[in-house]
Amino acid sequence: MTAHDLTRADWRTSTRSSGNGNCVEVATADGQVAVRDSKDRSGPVLAFDASAWRTFLHGVGEVRRS
Template identity: 45%
Template sequence: MSNDLSTAKWFKSSRSGSTKECVEVAFLNDGVGVRDSKNPTGPALIFTPSEWCAFTAGLEHGRFDHA
């Protein structure tokens, strides 16, 4: 994967509210980028489409919920 993040359109979840402690996501040509909203020029994680789908499916099914 070779993504140019300089033109990425980053966004926060609508559930983030007004706090600054959020992650931002960008849909890229061949993956999905995730970065810390407090450090927009810092590093970003890049996931393949299948990795992103597995992650979001896990979220939807409560796989990462903690009691």
């Protein structure tokens, strides 16, 4: 696994977040999509390549339509 430099990452929270702190933040870095827990910003980060991220978003969309 390769560590990504996220020091300059522009983390963003979903516009659908309710503002209660129970959400994830997303940033792009080194051609990857990084995801972290908004309550633990110094904690672990998951990184996905663009194709895997698109597949995930598509799957979430399918679940929401069910």
